[in-house]
Amino acid sequence: MNTVVVGGGVIGLATAWRAARRGVTVTVIDPAPATKASHVSAGMLPPGHEQLIGQEDLLRLCMTSRDLYPSFVAELEEFAPAGFRRDGVLDVAFDEDSMRSLERQRDLQESLGIRTRRLSPEECDAFQPGLAPVVGGLLSPDDGSIDPRVLNAALITAVEALGGTVVRRSVVRVGDHTVTLDDGDAVAFDRLVLAAGCWTHHIGGFPDGAVPEIRPVKGQVLRLHADPALLKVTTRAFAKGSSLYLVPRPDGELVIGSTYEERGYDEVATAEGISALIARAAKVIPGVGSLRFGEISAGLRPGSPDDLPVIGPTAVPDVYMASGHFRMGVQLAPVTAEGMAAYLTDTAPHASVVPFTPLRFSS
Numbered sequence: 487m488n489t490v491v492v493g494g495g496v497i498g499l500a501t502a503w504r505a506a507r508r509g510v511t512v513t514v515i516d517p518a519p520a521t522k523a524s525h526v527s528a529g530m531l532p533p534g535h536e537q538l539i540g541q542e543d544l545l546r547l548c549m550t551s552r553d554l555y556p557s558f559v560a561e562l563e564e565f566a567p568a569g570f571r572r573d574g575v576l577d578v579a580f581d582e583d584s585m586r587s588l589e590r591q592r593d594l595q596e597s598l599g600i601r602t603r604r605l606s607p608e609e610c611d612a613f614q615p616g617l618a619p620v621v622g623g624l625l626s627p628d629d630g631s632i633d634p635r636v637l638n639a640a641l642i643t644a645v646e647a648l649g650g651t652v653v654r655r656s657v658v659r660v661g662d663h664t665v666t667l668d669d670g671d672a673v674a675f676d677r678l679v680l681a682a683g684c685w686t687h688h689i690g691g692f693p694d695g696a697v698p699e700i701r702p703v704k705g706q707v708l709r710l711h712a713d714p715a716l717l718k719v720t721t722r723a724f725a726k727g728s729s730l731y732l733v734p735r736p737d738g739e740l741v742i743g744s745t746y747e748e749r750g751y752d753e754v755a756t757a758e759g760i761s762a763l764i765a766r767a768a769k770v771i772p773g774v775g776s777l778r779f780g781e782i783s784a785g786l787r788p789g790s791p792d793d794l795p796v797i798g799p800t801a802v803p804d805v806y807m808a809s810g811h812f813r814m815g816v817q818l819a820p821v822t823a824e825g826m827a828a829y830l831t832d833t834a835p836h837a838s839v840v841p842f843t844p845l846r847f848s849s
């Protein structure tokens with residue numbers, strides 16, 4: 487079986503790797519693999535969020551991916567380091583309303599069997615010196631983060647090591663078991679996976695409605711450097727209904743994000759966006775403004791019509807889709823890749839993947 491994967495972000499690459507692991511011959515086609523949302527992403531792997539309450543299907547998908555992460559990483563590290571850290575996520579509240587949200591999040595996490603510890607303001611200060619005064623916090627010691635840039639590089643290495651090919655071109659059109667590239671070349675496939683993030687529905691050749699529209703939701707991120715590291719663990723700060731996250735890397739890099747902007751395909755990092763992030767971060771960790779500047783970047787989260795992932799066979803024979811992961815693509819890469827690899831080898835995917843069928847948009 488020759489499978490072509492259109493799009494080499496974390497979703498396309500992880501899918502290609504898991505399929506190759508099951509003996510599928512894979513070709514990933516992308517003009518610039520791992521340079522879009524998957525490159526900008528902070529790579530937080532938080533245990534839960536109050537917003538997941540009542541979203542039973544998404545919650546199950548997140549939990550399955552969380553369970554899969556350690557073995558996914560262990561297998562990937564047979565090829566290259568993956569940048570995974572399970573050293574804790576600290577959530578802190580700066581007002582009473584935010585603390586009440588954290589309490590609901592704690593109830594949710596405990597009902598799912600996720601280890602969670604409520605921290606007093608003093609315990610927050612002792613655990614993470616340098617924080618501005620907080621109302622309270624929640625520590626999830628078994629969760630953490632992954633560096634998406636390290637992860638993407640490992641996935642490319644693994645795909646190629648298993649005999650897969652990465653073709654650095656764009657797919658313009660899909661015909662009968664053939665894709666046409668931007669240089670006019672054609673590549674034949676038995677099965678096709680559309681994993682081109684928020685560009686997925688731009689690929690031509692499909693009947694109307696067969697591929698749901700995936701809208702871009704811009705996010706800006708700031709990378710600073712602290713030596714020694716300023717933060718011990720991934721920290722999410724909640725205040726007045728909004729949140730900010732700070733993700734430390736082992737080399738002292740501190741990733742701070744992010745903005746949410748609906749501005750079409752605008753990928754420009756702006757002074758306004760970044761100054762807002764610095765101002766918010768300084769309220770969480772005073773002194774952050776004096777850190778060494780690293781990078782500003784903007785990426786486009788892929789948002790489906792219902793903001794939920796789209797995973798599985800489409801109405802077009804032999805055409806599959808893995809997109810729409812919005813703000814959770816890195817978190818959901820293992821479960822998506824396993825699900826897609828199952829579909830591509832005619833085996834049953836994990837039950838948590840099934841509700842995310844592209845066919846839910848067909849009617």
Ligand SMILES: Cc1cc2nc3c(=O)[nH]c(=O)nc-3n(C[C@H](O)[C@H](O)[C@H](O)COP(=O)(O)OP(=O)(O)OC[C@H]3O[C@@H](n4cnc5c(N)ncnc54)[C@H](O)[C@@H]3O)c2cc1C
Nearest residue numbers: 493495496497524527529530657683705785814815816817
């Ligand atoms: C600021 C920000 C912070 C984030 N933080 C987190 C986080 O902490 N945790 C988390 O889980 N998620 C996070 N996300 C979300 C996550 O990054 C995305 O859900 C994920 O990267 C989506 O991956 P993807 O492979 O679907 O899309 P992308 O990474 O956008 O990849 C799509 C690929 O398709 C290619 N492509 C496009 N058109 C074509 C074509 N015609 N032919 C061939 N290839 C094509 C592109 O070149 C690109 O490489 C964040 C996102 C942003 C923007």
